[in-house]
Amino acid sequence: MKMKLSFRWYGDTDPVSLKYISQIPGMRSIVSAVYDVKPGEVWPEEALKAMKEQCESNGLVFDVVESIPVHEDIKLGKPDADRLLDVYCENIRRCAKYGVKCVTYNFMPVFDWTRTQLDKEAKDGSTSLVMYWEQMKGLDPLKDDIHLPGLDSSYTQEEVRELISAYGEIGEEGLWKNLERFLKKVIPVAEECGVRMAIHPDDPPYPIFGLPRIITCEENLDRMLSIVDSPANSLCLCTGSLGCAESNDVPKMVEKYAKADRIAFMHIRNVKILEDGSFEERAHLSSCGSLDIYKIVKALADNDFDGYVRPDHGRMIWGETGKPGYGLFDRALGAAYINGLFEACEKEKESN
Numbered sequence: 347m348k349m350k351l352s353f354r355w356y357g358d359t360d361p362v363s364l365k366y367i368s369q370i371p372g373m374r375s376i377v378s379a380v381y382d383v384k385p386g387e388v389w390p391e392e393a394l395k396a397m398k399e400q401c402e403s404n405g406l407v408f409d410v411v412e413s414i415p416v417h418e419d420i421k422l423g424k425p426d427a428d429r430l431l432d433v434y435c436e437n438i439r440r441c442a443k444y445g446v447k448c449v450t451y452n453f454m455p456v457f458d459w460t461r462t463q464l465d466k467e468a469k470d471g472s473t474s475l476v477m478y479w480e481q482m483k484g485l486d487p488l489k490d491d492i493h494l495p496g497l498d499s500s501y502t503q504e505e506v507r508e509l510i511s512a513y514g515e516i517g518e519e520g521l522w523k524n525l526e527r528f529l530k531k532v533i534p535v536a537e538e539c540g541v542r543m544a545i546h547p548d549d550p551p552y553p554i555f556g557l558p559r560i561i562t563c564e565e566n567l568d569r570m571l572s573i574v575d576s577p578a579n580s581l582c583l584c585t586g587s588l589g590c591a592e593s594n595d596v597p598k599m600v601e602k603y604a605k606a607d608r609i610a611f612m613h614i615r616n617v618k619i620l621e622d623g624s625f626e627e628r629a630h631l632s633s634c635g636s637l638d639i640y641k642i643v644k645a646l647a648d649n650d651f652d653g654y655v656r657p658d659h660g661r662m663i664w665g666e667t668g669k670p671g672y673g674l675f676d677r678a679l680g681a682a683y684i685n686g687l688f689e690a691c692e693k694e695k696e697s698n
């Protein structure tokens with residue numbers, strides 16, 4: 347198979363072991379990061395070296411980083427953005443030195459993915475992450491405990507309030523301007539050290555709490571890719587994130603960007619969009635959600651995709667406990683399914 351199968355691992359505190367990950371058929375790469383360093387600080391080389399060695403001793407390759415977080419002051423274009431961009435570039439160089447080929451990041455203001463519940467029980471007793479408008483409506487990020495994993499829990503409410511109003515002032519075009527500045531600085535460095543930068547779409551791909559969101563749809567992905575026209579400026583195409591807006595035709599987007607060689611990393615998972623636009627994370631299988639995963643994989647195989655692929659969030663099944671979305675069992679099932687689809691699509695392509 348041409349694609350490189352990968353799995354996200356949160357380091358030594360992850361209840362899922364590298365040994366178990368290595369037992370998943372076809373597993374190749376580990377997707378990880380240095381987690382105990384704040385955004386805007388340099389990653390210690392010892393941590394990267396240890397990660398590389400640990401993966402190798404389990405027969406795995408550490409060659410994908412998810413994520414090097416982008417400091418809010420870069421996204422807001424604050425006066426210390428230049429210094430923070432230098433730190434960002436230094437982190438890319440350090441990752442490359444220890445074998446990393448792909449660096450994932452996102453440009454979402456304040457919050458990473460947004461859900462209203464992390465353990466919603468389905469009829470079969472499995473649990474998954476969901477976003478229900480019913481639960482969302484009454485929520486106020488300044489007051490309530492919302493599950494916002496991207497929100498640095500060290501922020502005080504006062505700081506969150508200030509951040510939200512600062513983003514309100516710059517708006518979408520201000521965010522675009524700061525993304526442009528980021529890309530023009532970072533992509534040449536990535537090119538120099540053989541790294542592909544992979545931007546993760548906003549999740550969900552529409553404004554939340556009035557914050558601007560720009561990595562949301564085909565038009566905006568085109569705009570982002572054209573800022574620096576280089577394979578080092580690529581996408582982490584997350585099917586589940588783009589797929590929770592009905593207006594996104596995900597298989598078509600995969601086809602288009604795979605053909606143009608602008609996908610460095612694929613996150614494959616399924617979501618079910620409900621009538622009111624709410625969504626539930628589901629098992630990977632096409633028939634379990636709103637996305638046609640077969641069509642998505644076929645678009646990749648037809649275009650000889652040789653980048654990284656990982657099963658994204660899984661449900662909690664078989665009594666497993668752990669980090670919501672990141673258990674072993676359902677992601678391993680996802681990996682097996684992805685392998686099967688790739689094998690079928692690639693063999694079919696060869697025989698034609």
Ligand code: CS2
Pocket residue numbers: 412413450451452458459546549584613658659
């Ligand atoms: C997402 C994000 O793909 C995912 O698991 O839940 O947390 C993602 O890791 C970041 O947005 C990438 O920067």
Ligand code: MN
Pocket residue numbers: 546584587613658
């Ligand atoms: Mn994702």
